[in-house]
Amino acid sequence: MKSLPALPVVSPCFSAAFRAVLHEVLARGARLRGARQENQRARRSALSQSGTFVGHRPYARGDDLRGIDWSAYARSGELFVKQLEEEERRTATLLLDLSASLLVGTPPRRLFALRLAALVGGMALRHLDGLLVLAPGAGPRARVVFQGPADLDRLLAHLEDLPIAASEPRQTMELLLQRSAAGRVHWISDFADPSACEAVLAAVRRRGGHVTGWLPAIPEDAVAPKSGYVRIADPETGEHFTVAIDRLLANELQRELELLRRRQDRLFAQCGCPLLRWSVPATEVPDVAAYQELSALCSR
Amino acid sequence: MLPLVLQAPERLWWLLLLPVLFWLAMPPRPRTVVWTAHLPQWVLAQKTLRRRPPRLRGLRFLLLALACVAAVLAHAGLGLRGTPGPQRLVVLLDASASMAGQGAFAAAQTKLREQFATLPESVDLTVLRCGGPLVRRYGASARTLQDLGPPGGAATADLAALAARVAGPDTVVWTLTDGQGLAPLPTVGALSLVSTAAPNGAVLAVRATDHWPLPQIELEVVVLACTTTAVTGALSLSGAVEPVPGSPLPGSPLLETTVELLPGGAMTLQRTVVRTKAGGLLTVRLAVPGDGLPGDDTWHLELPPLPAPRIAVLGEAEGGPFAAVAAEALAKEVGGEVVPAAQGQEVGLLLVDGGQAPITPGQVRALCFGSRWAGAAEPTPWLQPVVADWDRTGPLGAGLDLSGLRIACAFRETLPPGEPFLWALEAGGEKVPLAVVAGGPELASVHFAFRLQDSNLPLLPAFPQLLRRAFVRTYGAGAALKSLTEAPPAGEQDLLARAVGTERPIPPLGTDDQSLGPWLLLAGLLCLSLRAFVR
Numbered sequence A: 001m002k003s004l005p006a007l008p009v010v011s012p013c014f015s016a017a018f019r020a021v022l023h024e025v026l027a028r029g030a031r032l033r034g035a036r037q038e039n040q041r042a043r044r045s046a047l048s049q050s051g052t053f054v055g056h057r058p059y060a061r062g063d064d065l066r067g068i069d070w071s072a073y074a075r076s077g078e079l080f081v082k083q084l085e086e087e088e089r090r091t092a093t094l095l096l097d098l099s100a101s102l103l104v105g106t107p108p109r110r111l112f113a114l115r116l117a118a119l120v121g122g123m124a125l126r127h128l129d130g131l132l133v134l135a136p137g138a139g140p141r142a143r144v145v146f147q148g149p150a151d152l153d154r155l156l157a158h159l160e161d162l163p164i165a166a167s168e169p170r171q172t173m174e175l176l177l178q179r180s181a182a183g184r185v186h187w188i189s190d191f192a193d194p195s196a197c198e199a200v201l202a203a204v205r206r207r208g209g210h211v212t213g214w215l216p217a218i219p220e221d222a223v224a225p226k227s228g229y230v231r232i233a234d235p236e237t238g239e240h241f242t243v244a245i246d247r248l249l250a251n252e253l254q255r256e257l258e259l260l261r262r263r264q265d266r267l268f269a270q271c272g273c274p275l276l277r278w279s280v281p282a283t284e285v286p287d288v289a290a291y292q293e294l295s296a297l298c299s300r
Numbered sequence B: 001m002l003p004l005v006l007q008a009p010e011r012l013w014w015l016l017l018l019p020v021l022f023w024l025a026m027p028p029r030p031r032t033v034v035w036t037a038h039l040p041q042w043v044l045a046q047k048t049l050r051r052r053p054p055r056l057r058g059l060r061f062l063l064l065a066l067a068c069v070a071a072v073l074a075h076a077g078l079g080l081r082g083t084p085g086p087q088r089l090v091v092l093l094d095a096s097a098s099m100a101g102q103g104a105f106a107a108a109q110t111k112l113r114e115q116f117a118t119l120p121e122s123v124d125l126t127v128l129r130c131g132g133p134l135v136r137r138y139g140a141s142a143r144t145l146q147d148l149g150p151p152g153g154a155a156t157a158d159l160a161a162l163a164a165r166v167a168g169p170d171t172v173v174w175t176l177t178d179g180q181g182l183a184p185l186p187t188v189g190a191l192s193l194v195s196t197a198a199p200n201g202a203v204l205a206v207r208a209t210d211h212w213p214l215p216q217i218e219l220e221v222v223v224l225a226c227t228t229t230a231v232t233g234a235l236s237l238s239g240a241v242e243p244v245p246g247s248p249l250p251g252s253p254l255l256e257t258t259v260e261l262l263p264g265g266a267m268t269l270q271r272t273v274v275r276t277k278a279g280g281l282l283t284v285r286l287a288v289p290g291d292g293l294p295g296d297d298t299w300h301l302e303l304p305p306l307p308a309p310r311i312a313v314l315g316e317a318e319g320g321p322f323a324a325v326a327a328e329a330l331a332k333e334v335g336g337e338v339v340p341a342a343q344g345q346e347v348g349l350l351l352v353d354g355g356q357a358p359i360t361p362g363q364v365r366a367l368c369f370g371s372r373w374a375g376a377a378e379p380t381p382w383l384q385p386v387v388a389d390w391d392r393t394g395p396l397g398a399g400l401d402l403s404g405l406r407i408a409c410a411f412r413e414t415l416p417p418g419e420p421f422l423w424a425l426e427a428g429g430e431k432v433p434l435a436v437v438a439g440g441p442e443l444a445s446v447h448f449a450f451r452l453q454d455s456n457l458p459l460l461p462a463f464p465q466l467l468r469r470a471f472v473r474t475y476g477a478g479a480a481l482k483s484l485t486e487a488p489p490a491g492e493q494d495l496l497a498r499a500v501g502t503e504r505p506i507p508p509l510g511t512d513d514q515s516l517g518p519w520l521l522l523a524g525l526l527c528l529s530l531r532a533f534v535r
Helices: A016-027 A036-046 A070-076 A109-127 A149-161 A167-177 A194-206 A246-268 A288-299 B009-025 B039-048 B057-075 B099-117 B160-165 B322-334 B463-479 B518-534
Strands: A052-058 A080-087 A090-094 A130-134 A143-145 A184-188 A211-217 A228-233 A240-245 A275-279 B033-035 B086-094 B126-131 B135-138 B169-179 B190-193 B200-210 B216-226 B231-239 B242-243 B256-261 B266-275 B280-289 B298-303 B310-315 B337-340 B349-353 B366-369 B382-383 B387-391 B407-409 B419-425 B429-437 B444-448
Touching: A036 B429, A052 B280, A052 B429, A070 A080, A090 A109, A090 A167, A090 B429, A109 A149, A109 A184, A109 A211, A130 A149, A143 A149, A167 A194, A167 B337, A184 A194, A194 A211, A194 A246, A240 A246, A240 B322, A246 A275, A246 B039, A275 A288, A275 B169, A288 B160, A288 B256, B039 B057, B057 B518, B086 B099, B086 B160, B086 B200, B099 B216, B099 B382, B126 B160, B160 B169, B200 B280, B200 B298, B216 B231, B216 B256, B216 B280, B231 B242, B231 B266, B322 B349, B322 B366, B322 B382, B366 B463, B387 B429, B429 B463, B444 B463
Parallel strands: A090 A130, A090 A184, A184 A211, A211 A275, A228 B033, B086 B126, B086 B169, B169 B190, B310 B337, B310 B349, B349 B366, B366 B444
Antiparallel strands: A052 A080, A130 A143, A228 A240, B126 B135, B200 B216, B216 B266, B231 B256, B231 B280, B242 B266, B280 B298, B382 B407, B387 B419, B419 B429, B429 B444
């Protein structure tokens, strides 16, 4: 059997033109969605694993056993979890999907995913105290903290160097549920397998966190090919087969893509989280208008 | 079209075209590879439309190509060439009486079956049973040795000459024998010898002098001992006989006696016994130590039952004492008794002199002298007929002198249809029956055309013997002693004097060309069936 061709190569994401566009967009003062609430949350929220004790809440299945107040249990006979107020610190978390499935598309979806991460991260660095970048599967670079607008270049360099790596949902959950992973989580992925994302969303939701899903939408997500005799290949698993596309198959595939889209929406809706689809530009050349529109989407 | 055979390997180069054709038959591989993050959706869409993703396409085409190759080779007649050699095997199986000794015949059949199992199917096989009845088996029945029968009979066939005549360039002869009775062993073809060497005693003949209806039987038993030294054997008589009381007759009164037998010579032993009234089977058996051929040790005789020698007399009132005298004479001759004739009484013989005989000729054992039987015409007297002749060779008149017979008056109408044995001479010189035997071989009646009082027959010396013979004739074959055993064939008794020789194996037989067509077709079908399962 003839082997598959090499995976698509992602060109450098953060060219000088993009950096210029990024700085221009950030300079226009767009705020990241939820940044205002982050300021208030820094004073009121009681979701952190460390900080000042502010009260109890009933124990729910899945809570960390270390947070149970055993003295309260001895007094009342019921389980309560101690809630601590986070220190005065406003932060956001970027959760990046580095799997090979993001290499799909022309230009690849990964290019726009990283640019999206750069924009969201830049807005967080400009308006919040810090930014936590989680990249499951990236090894020692899986969890990096950035602080202040001065770290923007370092953030871009870090994003540029992230490898292509597959990760398991369990690995993602462990990264997310660590102590410092707080603030709103911006999850950038293609969400190709919604069932694998369900556990991660439920865990974050159980901890009281907020997640915003970001899906860089490429045309292949919405429109099925109409004809052709092609080899369909999955870049993540290498599995492939040859298929002749006719009208019936195209219609059926279109229906399946619609079903996938609805499943993704339903998944985030059930968790009370928004899923934002960003229709990526057709070319790699950065367009200020397109990213201005994206920043507006971040602010809504 | 040139056949593709392994004997012409240069033609097999054409097979190299098949991979090229196979490669040319492959469809073009898609040049476009579409990377997708939605492979599960593709699979689901195809599953919904019942389209399974094609896999192992190359293997499917390879199986199809192999099936085509197999079909082409089968059509081309690919096969294995057979080995040259004889294609026909003729088996000469000695089944004479001596082969029954020592299990030789069974051993020969076992050897045949073992050899037949290794023969190629293409060999044309014939089995000839030589000795006794000639039996020929061919093909499948020869391979299974179907219904060859037990060994027996004389070795009448000259196996050496037969083998020489049958053998040929395409025919192999295989002789299986014990060598008994063969002066030269076959010198042509394969030869297998089975051993039957053992001492043997045989009953060659049993001659009997029967005194029926008296119970005495005098036997002459001819025996033969084929041994190296003199042996002591035992001769036994068993069955429907008893020893003679007091041993008044010659011979031993015992039913089993020991006899000293000399090697190689026939001996005649005399024995006298009395039979039982019911008759039955008499078995004469000779026992010799270490006998290797038990089949010729016995001789069977079937003894008829003794009759009920009750003689009833019917005579005219004016007939005189002749009938009673005749009955008395007959009773004395056969050891019977005279009883008065009465309705419903069972008698051995009815003697009627004159008058009306209430019998159907040939259906009743009767001796009638001038008696008118039922259905006969009104008798007309025939005065002073002249006795012309009598049957001098038949069972009734042989050895009797009836030349002094004078008849005053005879009645020709009293003779029923039958076999005449006494004739009178008519005026024209023509012979007219005066006495006949009516009936069949088992049951008969004897009719004379004259009454006893009208002739001097009772006064003749032959009269008692004629009466006795008439009595025996009315019983016919039922009174005869039957020998149930045939004399063993000469030359089949001495198991120690057999021809010896060296066994020769069967030369290698040729085989036919074997076609590989069925196997190739089977392989092609297998490939096609596998192709149906590979998706």
